[in-house]
Amino acid sequence: MQNKRRNFILTILLGVQIALVQFVSQQPNWVETYYSTGIYPYISSFFRILFGWIPFSFGDFLGIMLLTYAIRSFYKLIQNKFQHFKTSLLSFTAFLSVLYFCFYAFWGLNYFREPLAKSLGYTQTKYSTEALVKVVKKLISKTNKLQFKITQNDTVKVVIPYTYKEIYMKASNGYKNAAYIYPQFTYTTPSIKSSLVSLFQSYNGTSGYLNPITGEAQVNDMIPKTGSLLTTTHEIAHQIGFAAENEANFVGFLAAIFNNDIYFNYAGYRMALVKCLYDLGRRDKLLAKKLWKTVHKGIIKDFQNANNFWKQYENPIEPLLKKGYNSYLKANNQVNGIASYNYVVDLLISYFNDNHS
Known part of the structure; x- marks a missing residue:
């Protein structure tokens, strides 16, 4: 029940995030000052320090694991004749919400900086x-x-x-x-x-x-x-x-x-x-x-x-x-x-x- 409530909140927040990104996309000066030349260089350096020493692409490895998990989950859903479809859909949208946040917070806002x-x-x-x-x-x-x-x-x-x-x-x-x-x-x-x-x-x-x-x-x-x-x-x-x-x-x-x-x-x-x-x-x-x-x-x-x-x-x-x-x-x-x-x-x-x- 607690997981379902968390996933519901994250799904609602996905809509809020989309609206916020649309608003921020119209503020290139703000993005340039506070994000691209403000906090982003620290975010970028942190992740390069965190993952740069690993001799292989950790991001690709993570992506392959997530894709494998998604395929298995979808296969199980079919096997169970979509009995838990609503719960699975809510989990998926909650995951999208987290992914959407990470994408724009960690890098994506740079799309909206000054030329x-x-x-x-x-x-x-x-x-x-x-x-x-x-x-x-x-x-x-x-x-x-x-x-x-x-x-x-x-x-x-x-x-x-x-x-x-x-x-x-x-x-x-x-x-x-x-x-x-x-x-x-x-x-x-x-x-x-x-x-x-x-x-x-x-x-x-x-x-x-x-x-x-x-x-x-x-x-x-x-x-x-x-x-x-x-x-x-x-x-x-x-x-x-x-x-x-x-x-x-x-x-x-x-x-x-x-x-x-x-x-x-x-x-x-x-x-x-x-x-x-x-x-x-x-x-x-x-x-x-x-x-x-x-x-x-x-x-x-x-x-x-x-x-x-x-x-x-x-x-x-x-x-x-x-x-x-x-x-x-x-x-x-x-x-x-x-x-x-x-x-x-x-x-x-x-x-x-x-x-x-």
């Missing part, structure tokens, strides 16, 4: 095709130079010589260097893990994710390594409170190009190049193709290798999963859904226009 562009002093306006072309040319030059410096041959694909453990260790160096100019990018006590469900992530088209309950940055360790470097810095950006995908892409880019390691530099410019070229292709396909021809063949082979990897995992379920993720992003203040990943271009243009070479 990163504001804290960086960038004026976000519609950029011209000319401005985009200028940045694309700069990115091609940068990426070509780094590819050639690594391989000494413009037709050879860059191969990352590090293990995943080494990648995770090296990734924080870029944040350390970037923090001298951008203090909001300070990162301590790393907690980066290879996902226990990398195969599942490959099939749903995901290269990594942040577990908002344990604060662990999860990396799909099956993807080509030139992509994994940026995935790692991207997920770290989520860890330090940048929830929006375009902002995490940009912060991850900065952490990569500020890294002392040339492979991270290459990975950073590589990501920026593909995002900007894609955007240019939507505006002027012929010009994008013309510029694409100036990209070193070694870089093109790198992109082809990545495309071939994802193609082998295409399946009829993936679009449904992406549709669900798209709805999740839209529900959390990212009106462009999955397309938000590509909206890093305006931040990149602002960065290069801000007297950066």
Whole structure:
């Protein structure tokens, strides 16, 4: 009886929480001041200290256990011909209430903070095709130079010589260097893990994710390594409170190009190049193709290798999963859904226009 009363109260509180989150979502200044730059850094550091030392993804392990328990519980419910359906439903909604609280209290409120562009002093306006072309040319030059410096041959694909453990260790160096100019990018006590469900992530088209309950940055360790470097810095950006995908892409880019390691530099410019070229292709396909021809063949082979990897995992379920993720992003203040990943271009243009070479 006591459990039933507790579950009923938690279920009622779920509605209250949803209303509160909707209210807070309209207060970005409050979220920025009191949560994202207030209490969240302490919450984040606490969870990284708590789980970072564990050599495997505790969040994935916990998720697998919960999923197993849910399947068993549902099976028993069917076996008992739904005799305790109301009690089970109440237990489920009570669990959702706790999960909802943990998600937004531990990390999710970062979706509603002030735009990163504001804290960086960038004026976000519609950029011209000319401005985009200028940045694309700069990115091609940068990426070509780094590819050639690594391989000494413009037709050879860059191969990352590090293990995943080494990648995770090296990734924080870029944040350390970037923090001298951008203090909001300070990162301590790393907690980066290879996902226990990398195969599942490959099939749903995901290269990594942040577990908002344990604060662990999860990396799909099956993807080509030139992509994994940026995935790692991207997920770290989520860890330090940048929830929006375009902002995490940009912060991850900065952490990569500020890294002392040339492979991270290459990975950073590589990501920026593909995002900007894609955007240019939507505006002027012929010009994008013309510029694409100036990209070193070694870089093109790198992109082809990545495309071939994802193609082998295409399946009829993936679009449904992406549709669900798209709805999740839209529900959390990212009106462009999955397309938000590509909206890093305006931040990149602002960065290069801000007297950066």
